[in-house]
Amino acid sequence: xxxxxxxxxxxxxxxxxxxxxxxxxxxxxxxxxxxxxxxxxxxxxxxxxxxxxxxxxxxxxxxxxxxxxxxxxxxxxxxxxxxxxxxxxxxxxxxxxxxxxxxxxxxxxxxxxxxxxxxxxxxxxxxxxxxxxxxxxxxxxxxxxxxxxxxxxxxxxxxxxxxxxxxxxxxxxxxxxxxxxxxxxxxx
Amino acid sequence: xxxxxxxxxxxxxxxxxxxxxxxxxxxxxxxxxxxxxxxxxxxxxxxxxxxxxxxxxxxxxxxxxxxxxxxxxxxxxxxxxxxxxxxxxxxxxxxxxxxxxxxxxxxxxxxxxxxxxxxxxxxxxxxxxxxxxxxxxxxxxxxxxxxxxxxxxxxxxxxxxxxxxxxxxxxxxxxxxxxxxxxxxxxxxxxxxxxxxxxxxxxxxxxxxxxxxxxxxxxxxxxxxxxxxxxxxxx
Numbered sequence: 001x002x003x004x005x006x007x008x009x010x011x012x013x014x015x016x017x018x019x020x021x022x023x024x025x026x027x028x029x030x031x032x033x034x035x036x037x038x039x040x041x042x043x044x045x046x047x048x049x050x051x052x053x054x055x056x057x058x059x060x061x062x063x064x065x066x067x068x069x070x071x072x073x074x075x076x077x078x079x080x081x082x083x084x085x086x087x088x089x090x091x092x093x094x095x096x097x098x099x100x101x102x103x104x105x106x107x108x109x110x111x112x113x114x115x116x117x118x119x120x121x122x123x124x125x126x127x128x129x130x131x132x133x134x135x136x137x138x139x140x141x142x143x144x145x146x147x148x149x150x151x152x153x154x155x156x157x158x159x160x161x162x163x164x165x166x167x168x169x170x171x172x173x174x175x176x177x178x179x180x181x182x183x184x185x186x187x188x
Numbered sequence: 189x190x191x192x193x194x195x196x197x198x199x200x201x202x203x204x205x206x207x208x209x210x211x212x213x214x215x216x217x218x219x220x221x222x223x224x225x226x227x228x229x230x231x232x233x234x235x236x237x238x239x240x241x242x243x244x245x246x247x248x249x250x251x252x253x254x255x256x257x258x259x260x261x262x263x264x265x266x267x268x269x270x271x272x273x274x275x276x277x278x279x280x281x282x283x284x285x286x287x288x289x290x291x292x293x294x295x296x297x298x299x300x301x302x303x304x305x306x307x308x309x310x311x312x313x314x315x316x317x318x319x320x321x322x323x324x325x326x327x328x329x330x331x332x333x334x335x336x337x338x339x340x341x342x343x344x345x346x347x348x349x350x351x352x353x354x355x356x357x358x359x360x361x362x363x364x365x366x367x368x369x370x371x372x373x374x375x376x377x378x379x380x381x382x383x384x385x386x387x388x389x390x391x392x393x394x395x396x397x398x399x400x401x402x403x404x405x406x407x408x409x410x411x412x413x414x415x416x417x418x419x420x421x422x423x
Contacts, residue, residue, distance in 0.1 A: 015227050017226035019217075023217045027213060030208045030216070034206075034208045044206060048208075066229055066232070066291070069293065073292075073293035075293075076293070078292050078357075080359065120202070123197070123198070149296070150294060153294075153363070
């Protein structure tokens with residue numbers, strides 16, 4: 001059975017109120033969704049929060065999944081909505097919040113990013129958001145063009161164009177950085 | 189640098205991405221456990237699309253019948269054969285797109301802006317080919333009356349459509365609002381074509397067609413305002 005077929009069965013069971021199926025879905029899909037957020041935000045803490053928020057929303061709107069439809073675009077469509085919503089809210093909060101200088105006696109905060117999250121973020125940093133998410137879904141998560149088009153509420157043609165432009169930018173950046181440096185590990 | 193090399197690099201970076209903490213997964217599972225119960229999946233897309241077309245047609249027909257079916261009575265069979273099938277086709281496209289916008293991960297065939305543009309241009313093309321009266325008697329007063337009547341019929345269509353799709357979830361509320369507005373606007377135009385006996389070309393081109401962009405803009409604006417309100421409430 002294909003992985004997507006397995007997910008479809010789990011989704012049907014989840015809609016039927018099976019908690020074990022929900023747990024299996026959470027375990028199977030969370031690493032992918034977490035990586036999707038990490039690739040866009042580079043902060044582990046933010047990615048954790050977004051993952052939690054995404055699952056709460058998935059649970060709330062689980063009735064909108066229809067048997068026979070591809071599962072991954074449904075999950076990624078919701079994850080993308082949560083990310084966009086989060087970005088909008090944090091921008092709004094930042095606009096209203098006063099900048100307060102941190103007292104000097106407080107200890108320095110623990111770094112939120114690990115080297116691999118920073119590496120992924122740095123690699124994809126020069127790309128606009130729309131190209132970054134398409135590259136992440138297509139090349140990192142291995143979704144098909146049709147699935148990415150469904151997840152991003154766009155057409156296959158538009159996804160192809162974004163992926164092509166994203167690759168061009170990545171190629172320019174990596175060539176400028178020097179391929180040997182990249183291959184040797186460590187992007188900067 | 190070749191595409192394959194970029195692929196390999198992305199795969200390597202992805203492989204090294206940090207694992208999700210088991211405690212977080214447990215916490216997620218725990219947070220949904222209490223509200224776990226069976227849910228009824230949404231109706232099939234074709235059924236929802238048919239429902240939306242039925243709502244639009246019923247409201248347009250009822251409104252025109254109440255105000256008088258003067259427009260359709262004056263139209264020739266050829267003109268009816270051009271205008272109404274085109275309206276049904278556009279209604280179907282808008283209804284299908286509205287359903288898709290309310291179900292995450294649905295296949296999208298057309299961008300909301302393109303749908304609106306195509307609808308306006310198609311109707312203007314048909315009106316331009318059918319009507320030959322170039323007078324502009326009472327252009328503004330008669331036009332505003334038609335625009336208001338069209339929009340007044342778009343409102344119940346938008347409301348009933350929302351009722352039908354209220355269990356859905358729009359991943360892009362503004363786009364969904366624009367598509368809903370386009371659908372409601374098409375119902376308004378249908379009502380005007382059934383009712384309005386004013387066949388002056390400019391009147392129909394400007395005021396009848398204007399129902400579409402005004403309704404679509406109102407739908408998008410309303411969705412944006414609701415989204416903003418929800419965001420502030422969330423804070």
